Amino acid sequence: MYTSNVYTVMIASPGDVKDERYLARDVIMEWNSSHSESRKIVLLPLMWEFDTYPQMGDRPQALINKQMVERADVVIAVFGSRLGSDTGVARSGTVEEINLQFTKQRPVMLYFSNGSIDRDKFDAQQFAALQKYKSELRSASLYTEFDSSLDFRTKLANHLAKLLNDKASFKDFEGGGTNASDNEQVGEELNLSPAMQIILNLANNSTSRRVEQVSPGNTPEMIDEWESAVDTLVKNGLLKKEDNSESVVLTPLGIKIALGNTVKVTSPRASKLLFKAAKSREGRIQVLDRSNGIFMMVDNEHLIEDRKVETLAGYMGALKELTELGLLEKRGVGSYYMTSEAFRYVKEFEPLLRNVYSQSIAN
Numbered sequence: 001m002y003t004s005n006v007y008t009v010m011i012a013s014p015g016d017v018k019d020e021r022y023l024a025r026d027v028i029m030e031w032n033s034s035h036s037e038s039r040k041i042v043l044l045p046l047m048w049e050f051d052t053y054p055q056m057g058d059r060p061q062a063l064i065n066k067q068m069v070e071r072a073d074v075v076i077a078v079f080g081s082r083l084g085s086d087t088g089v090a091r092s093g094t095v096e097e098i099n100l101q102f103t104k105q106r107p108v109m110l111y112f113s114n115g116s117i118d119r120d121k122f123d124a125q126q127f128a129a130l131q132k133y134k135s136e137l138r139s140a141s142l143y144t145e146f147d148s149s150l151d152f153r154t155k156l157a158n159h160l161a162k163l164l165n166d167k168a169s170f171k172d173f174e175g176g177g178t179n180a181s182d183n184e185q186v187g188e189e190l191n192l193s194p195a196m197q198i199i200l201n202l203a204n205n206s207t208s209r210r211v212e213q214v215s216p217g218n219t220p221e222m223i224d225e226w227e228s229a230v231d232t233l234v235k236n237g238l239l240k241k242e243d244n245s246e247s248v249v250l251t252p253l254g255i256k257i258a259l260g261n262t263v264k265v266t267s268p269r270a271s272k273l274l275f276k277a278a279k280s281r282e283g284r285i286q287v288l289d290r291s292n293g294i295f296m297m298v299d300n301e302h303l304i305e306d307r308k309v310e311t312l313a314g315y316m317g318a319l320k321e322l323t324e325l326g327l328l329e330k331r332g333v334g335s336y337y338m339t340s341e342a343f344r345y346v347k348e349f350e351p352l353l354r355n356v357y358s359q360s361i362a363n
Contacts, residue, residue, distance in 0.1 A: 004036060006255070010046040010072035012097045014084035016121065017113065019310050021047060023153045024076050026317070029204070031160055032255075034324070041164070042255055046072060050209070061087040061096055068097075074163070075101040076156070080113045082123060083130040091133065107163060110143035111152060150313045192257075195229035200238065200257065203250045210247040211239075270318035274327060274338070276303060278346045283338035285319070285328065 011024045025045045036042050052067050069075070077098050084092025090099055101108050112134055117127075137143060144159065146152040192200070203211040213230050230248060233239040238254035276298040277285050285303075288295040296303045296315055304315050319336065322328040327342035 004040045004042050006042045006044050007073040008044045008046050008071050009074045009076060010068055010097070010101075011076050011078070012094045013078040014080065014082040014092065014094055016082045017078045017080040019149050020078045020080070020111070020113075020152050023149055023310070023313075024078065024156060027153060027157045027160060030157065030317070030321075031164075033321075035161075035164075039164070044255065059088060061089070061093045064093065065097065065100055069100050072101060073106060075106070075108045076111070077108060078111045078113075078152070079130055079134075080115075081117045081121075081130065082126040083133055084126075091129065095133065108141075109156075109159060109163070110137065110141060111156070112143060112145050113152075114145045114147050149310045153313055153317075193225075193229055195225045196233055199226070199229055199233060200250070200254060203239070203248070204255060209250040209255070210242075212247050213241075214246060269314050270321045273298075273303065273315070273318055274322060274342060274346060276301070277328070277336075277338050278343065283343070285336040287319070287334040287336070289334070 009028055011021050013021055025047065028043045028045045032043055046068050048064055048068060052064055055063050055067070057063075058066075075097060077094055079094070084094050087093055087096050090096035098108050098110075112130075134143070144155055146155055199211055203209055213227070230239065233254070234241055234248060237251055238257055239248040240251050241248050273285055273296075277283050280298045284298070286297045288297065293307060294304075294312060294316075296319070304311060319328070322342075323330060323336065326339055327345060328336040329339050330336050
């Protein structure tokens with residue numbers, strides 16, 4: 001176990017870049033997986049979909065500002081073809097969030113899409129307003145343009161790493177944030193059962209950092225094990241129960257421990273690849289670069305369910321994840337073989353993982 005500081009990274013945007021919002025969250029969690037232990041830093045993504053709650057007493061954007069922007073250490077702002085709706089204070093909610101973050105003298109990372117626009121959803125006035133705003137920023141900021149979801153993901157990952165290494169841009173980064181060592185001794189002494197590890201892993205990879213209290217298992221033993229694991233994690237401060245909800249949410253301490261627990265696979269796609277490879281004749285995944293696209297295969301089965309760029313990016317990210325975790329080893333061009341650690345891992349966690357990832361793992 002290790003003591004770490006938790007920093008909040010708010011993802012701000014109008015409503016037309018939903019894919020990029022979730023990709024930004026993925027990039028943040030991938031940074032955590034690779035660097036949190038060595039840097040003693042945990043990045044906590046903030047998204048209005050999951051981190052705001054109903055409240056009265058002020059205009060909607062002002063309430064979002066209080067609940068999220070004022071907490072943010074970093075803001076990642078992404079624009080597609082829309083600027084957003086006027087708030088009465090700024091030209092859009094996203095612009096207001098950027099302005100507030102700027103007055104706090106905290107980092108704002110700006111991204112503008114150069115990709116194709118859906119004609120059915122195109123709004124000429126919104127696009128013109130966005131171009132005007134972008135033009136105004138040229139003399140007062142350094143922003144980045146991206147051509148596709150994959151291009152955005154790649155650039156953001158590179159920029160996030162550079163930001164966290166830039167002491168001038170974030171001079172109090174090492175000393176600020178929220179310390180995640182509350183209940184540290186309890187966390188260090190807690191012996192995580194396989195069920196606890198699976199629950200932490202699920203919550204950590206959920207967009208809302210929540211997991212259902214109800215067991216996905218189909219036997220009385222698995223149901224009892226799941227409920228007991230949830231209760232233990234709540235009592236030790238790793239999970240928190242929510243009023244009038246069937247779900248529990250990760251605490252900062254829970255996030256820290258989730259990043260270091262022995263359930264290594266951090267996404268349903270990575271789990272799918274691992275199980276498919278384990279069932280194959282050679283324990284091998286093949287990546288084929290053809291003129292009509294990139295294909296991922298186990299034996300003669302195609303694993304990528306569609307040809308969308310974001311789907312391909314997700315599978316390539318899962319392949320990289322498994323390789324970095326030491327569960328796959330690349331041999332030659334496009335051939336990835338399971339390691340002995342991977343076979344041990346699948347054998348140890350298969351009963352619970354099969355229930356947890358039932359939507360991603362085909363029998």
